[in-house]
Amino acid sequence: MTGLAAAAVSSHREDDTSGSVDDDDVDERDRELAAARARLEAARQQKAALAQNAKILRAELRALRDEQLDLEDDLFRELTGTGLILSSVVQGSTRWNRTRTERFTASQFGVVCGVSRYARGIDLWMLRTGRIENPFRGNADTERGNLLEPVALRWYERAYQEHVQTTGFWVCQEASYLGASPDGLVGDDGLLEIKCPRHAPHTSVPSHYMAQIQGQLHITKRKWCDFVSYHEKEDPVVLRVYYSPSYWAWMLPQLRAFYFHIQTDEPPPKLPLENLTARQKQADALCRVEPRPRE
Template structure:
């Protein structure tokens, strides 16, 4: 993996992500329940090509109330995790896989083997996730994708909502990871073939 030392949300971060399939969007490539190649993959290819063709249109410095809530509470969640796990989370900007074909923006890397994904949902969503147990389906592709991109041995998923006990789930590579890897390989091939029609000079 290659770590880019840039601030998440900065101009440099947006520039580094342009046209790169990122773990946060892997739900468009694999269905979390059945692990099948998602119908939305083709739409995601169109989006990535448009990012490269019109970079100015791809930037979005706003965010809805859920993303803004996450930005406000994430430092508290990271501090809680650091204390409970007795670790020093390493904040990074953007990570590319060895081939440079996939990327992710982890909330933290943990030691030499782990990573951390933090979500700060509203109360009802947190309750739903706690009741269900395990990692929420909607975030499985992102977490397993981060494992693939970084080659790390495990990834912790933390749901943090003030007023509740946090939900902490450790995820390790499994059959879902293998399915995702296969779908990512297919996606990258199809994406690069489609991209060549618009940007023939881009490998």
């Protein structure tokens, strides 16, 4: 074999050896990648299992909380001998606040049913499932209401020769996770709901207040509510809102569905904002409202 041929053979053997080493490196990298993918998939499965366990634990906790509420409701029924449940806790007290946080209340019904322009159901769901904290600690409007509502109540009693009885927290007979805190009871059949807007009295009942009032009327088994819109610099407006079984029949399935979403930790569907006005008109059309003239 000539020197040139020997050099070519030697070079070919070196190329074969180099290719063999490269193939081994590739195989090793493939094995490492496969192992990494397997570890990643195992971690994902473990994370999913932990999330599922957490979901089950949250549901069990809420079920226990609901069972506690049912036991409290049974106790109320046994003590009062009635189907209606009236809690004696005073509005604004520590126990009143705790009782409210265990349920969602009539003031939130408009949010749940998508007739409020100030909040969305998904935000309330996130709050009730512990995903966010409630940042609201009061503002100028709530301070104004706390200051003027007693004044408005006394004005109403004088203007209409009515006696308003203060009351506590009411729990819904059919659904113990629903509650209401009316501003007052009027006679045997009526409620009082007071609002103190900043700029001018309402000339009609806003849709989110209508949901609140209809919820209060159903829970307390009252026939009507006088909606007082009070402004210290203008004549107050009083509108009588009558209980609407049709409105309650429209609202209750939505409240139950929302409670189910809280229990299962599944988010409720988002209602499109562009349909807000249509939803408000549809709901308000179910209600009868009349101005109450001064006697």
